[in-house]
Amino acid sequence: MKSYIVGVGMTKFEKPETRDWQYWDMVREAGTQALQDAAVTYDQVEQVPVGYCFQPSTAGQRAAYELGLTGVPVYNVNNNCATGSTALMLARQFVEGGLNDCVLALGFEKMTRGALGGGSEGGDFKTSPVARHYGIMAARHGFEMTPPTAQIFGNAAREHMEKYGTTEAQLAAVGAKNHRHSTNNPYAQFQDAYTVDEILAARTVHHPLTKLQCSPTSDGAAATVVVSERFVERHGLEPKAVEITAQAMTTDTGESFASGSCVDAVGQPMSREAARQAYEASGLGIEDVDVVELHDCFSVNELLTYEALGMCAPGESGKLVESGATTYGGRWVVNPSGGLISKGHPLGATGIAQAAELTWQLRGEAGARQVEGARVGLAHNIGLGGAAVVTVLRRP
Numbered sequence: 001m002k003s004y005i006v007g008v009g010m011t012k013f014e015k016p017e018t019r020d021w022q023y024w025d026m027v028r029e030a031g032t033q034a035l036q037d038a039a040v041t042y043d044q045v046e047q048v049p050v051g052y053c054f055q056p057s058t059a060g061q062r063a064a065y066e067l068g069l070t071g072v073p074v075y076n077v078n079n080n081c082a083t084g085s086t087a088l089m090l091a092r093q094f095v096e097g098g099l100n101d102c103v104l105a106l107g108f109e110k111m112t113r114g115a116l117g118g119g120s121e122g123g124d125f126k127t128s129p130v131a132r133h134y135g136i137m138a139a140r141h142g143f144e145m146t147p148p149t150a151q152i153f154g155n156a157a158r159e160h161m162e163k164y165g166t167t168e169a170q171l172a173a174v175g176a177k178n179h180r181h182s183t184n185n186p187y188a189q190f191q192d193a194y195t196v197d198e199i200l201a202a203r204t205v206h207h208p209l210t211k212l213q214c215s216p217t218s219d220g221a222a223a224t225v226v227v228s229e230r231f232v233e234r235h236g237l238e239p240k241a242v243e244i245t246a247q248a249m250t251t252d253t254g255e256s257f258a259s260g261s262c263v264d265a266v267g268q269p270m271s272r273e274a275a276r277q278a279y280e281a282s283g284l285g286i287e288d289v290d291v292v293e294l295h296d297c298f299s300v301n302e303l304l305t306y307e308a309l310g311m312c313a314p315g316e317s318g319k320l321v322e323s324g325a326t327t328y329g330g331r332w333v334v335n336p337s338g339g340l341i342s343k344g345h346p347l348g349a350t351g352i353a354q355a356a357e358l359t360w361q362l363r364g365e366a367g368a369r370q371v372e373g374a375r376v377g378l379a380h381n382i383g384l385g386g387a388a389v390v391t392v393l394r395r396p
Contacts, residue, residue, distance in 0.1 A: 008356035014219050023062075028066035030221040031104065032067065042067045046099075050108075051077040052076070054110070079385075092226055101230065107350070137155055137265065146206040166318040171318070174300075179194050179199075182337070182343055215341050224356065245393060250277070251388075252267075266301065290371055291362075294339070302334070303320075376393070
């Protein structure tokens with residue numbers, strides 16, 4: 001059975017504590033937008049997976065209750081930075097499995113200012129869910145007093161530079177591209193453009209990554225309405241419908257840790273396998289894709305993901321971004337929203353916000369950031385610990 005996104009919504013992503021609101025206020029705003037976009041009422045919704053990382057148990061119910069009190073099942077989902085796409089995947093499975101005709105996937109986060117921790121309270125990495133990942137890093141690079149997520153991705157960047165000759169300017173080119181794209185996105189946390197030189201001159205978080213190459217902490221929410229083909233036909237939703245053509249999730253295998261490389265530990269093998277599965281299931285390849293929203297939590301991860309998705313050969317990703325192939329006028333437009341670096345990264349909302357952006361792009365509703373003629377989109381969302389989700393969307 002096929003599944004379709006027929007409604008999307010999101011709040012503006014903002015710096016924590018910018019607005020005096022609670023997480024349920026965010027969900028009410030994003031969820032209401034998605035339901036109105038689909039011309040669906042909450043009492044038509046049969047299940048509600050809700051993604052978040054930093055709120056208490058059953059926060060999903062507290063948030064969803066803002067949309068209605070119908071007794072609908074609510075599932076609280078946490079998969080680190082891949083949480084939003086995991087909630088979307090559950091919605092798709094409910095529909096494609098024939099259990100439901102209309103499911104609402106929600107994602108949100110209300111965060112605190114400052115760098116993310118490493119996945120454990122108080123910084124005790126021996127008991128952290130990502131202890132194995134940080135152990136790989138520490139064995140090769142040591143452990144410094146810099147933000148741990150920036151540290152492991154920064155060390156992945158160093159390894160890529162040492163192995164392939166990738167330059168700091170190529171890493172900065174990712175940030176420059178995504179900040180430039182965000183100037184046309186009213187939902188983005190940041191809407192300022194920067195040159196490569198300005199990005200290189202920004203404060204170093206963990207060499208070679210500067211602040212303008214790192215995703216910020218953010219508040220925000222996003223929502224998608226996922227329905228069956230018969231629901232589309234019954235309610236005349238063909239003008240709104242974007243098909244979820246394929247979706248795949250992978251978790252770590254031995255390859256993530258065997259090499260002792262941070263490139264592998266931060267998830268490039270997971271991303272590569274998820275992409276392979278999604279291409280096989282959809283019958284499409286990266287050559288068929290027009291627009292990509294990928295998980296650029298740090299600039300280096302965009303480069304690693306180019307390679308994992310098959311956009312270039314291993315080691316060629318720095319040259320790819322430098323060539324202009326991943327922006328307007330190039331082969332693909334990657335992160336027209338501004339990506340995590342500039343749009344923002346409220347963990348539970350990120351994967352669903354990617355789907356919202358691609359839905360707007362494939363409908364031709366993205367305004368000044370519209371990718372001309374976009375028919376096929378790909379979303380990539382990854383979380384340490386780990387999970388990678390690749391989703392292929394197509395306009396019927």
